[in-house]
Amino acid sequence: GAVVSQHPSRVICKSGTSVKIECRSLDFQATTMFWYRQFPKQSLMLMATSNEGSKATYEQGVEKDKFLINHASLTLSTLTVTSAHPEDSSFYICSANTGGYGCTFGSGTRLTVV
Amino acid sequence: QKEVEQNSGPLSVPEGAIASLNCTYSDRGSQSFFWYRQYSGKSPELIMFIYSNGDKEDGRFTAQLNKASQYVSLLIRDSQPSDSATYLCAVEPYGGATNKLIFGTGTLLAVQP
Numbered sequence: 001g002a003v004v005s006q007h008p009s010r011v012i013c014k015s016g017t018s019v020k021i022e023c024r025s026l027d028f029q030a031t032t033m034f035w036y037r038q039f040p041k042q043s044l045m046l047m048a049t050s051n052e053g054s055k056a057t058y059e060q061g062v063e064k065d066k067f068l069i070n071h072a073s074l075t076l077s078t079l080t081v082t083s084a085h086p087e088d089s090s091f092y093i094c095s096a097n098t099g100g101y102g103c104t105f106g107s108g109t110r111l112t113v114v
Numbered sequence: 115q116k117e118v119e120q121n122s123g124p125l126s127v128p129e130g131a132i133a134s135l136n137c138t139y140s141d142r143g144s145q146s147f148f149w150y151r152q153y154s155g156k157s158p159e160l161i162m163f164i165y166s167n168g169d170k171e172d173g174r175f176t177a178q179l180n181k182a183s184q185y186v187s188l189l190i191r192d193s194q195p196s197d198s199a200t201y202l203c204a205v206e207p208y209g210g211a212t213n214k215l216i217f218g219t220g221t222l223l224a225v226q227p
Contacts, residue, residue, distance in 0.1 A: 043217055043218065044158070044202070049214060091155075102150075102163050104160070105159065106157060107157050
């Protein structure tokens with residue numbers, strides 16, 4: 001089946017630094033990937049749609065200059081949280097379009113900004 | 115605003131009982147419907163998808179879709195404590211980007227031993 005690998009699984013960083021999260025489709029090509037954020041006991045919130053070879057589409061209220069998305073190949077999308085602050089601490093999850101049967105999610109990245 | 119609504123729960127059922135999870139959606143043109151299970155601290159995993167009206171069965175799980183009433187449900191037979199998780203309903207709206215899913219807030223299911 002379709003597998004999406006996400007790294008790192010956990011990261012702790014200092015306030016003001018940047019963090020990069022990688023999302024890879026291991027056995028299929030993903031022209032579209034999605035980035036979600038989930039705060040404790042809340043639902044998934046779609047942040048942006050990442051399209052291979054073009055600019056990402058951000059959801060309303062998501063700062064594109066703070067959450068940089070790069071989808072340079074058919075198997076890799078990255079999310080960089082720039083100048084992270086404690087309020088950015090959250091569970092970030094990517095998913096990839098598998099071509100017909102929903103999306104497959106990565107294992108998620110728990111970001112803690114101290 | 116295209117919305118997907120679920121009762122947040124918790125829904126508590128005894129072990130061995132049938133758990134019934136419900137979801138309604140606002141976009142009448144929605145094409146595809148998915149149920150995901152999310153354990154605490156983990157990412158969602160796909161349980162079932164359904165495209166056509168009626169029932170679809172897979173093991174202990176049955177998805178039911180009624181497009182006229184705009185609801186989709188998930189039945190879990192012979193519920194087990196390991197089924198305790200949050201169940202997310204997701205809908206792919208008509209005209210949306212492929213597989214850009216709209217998620218409900220999820221229903222927390224607690225299966226009591």
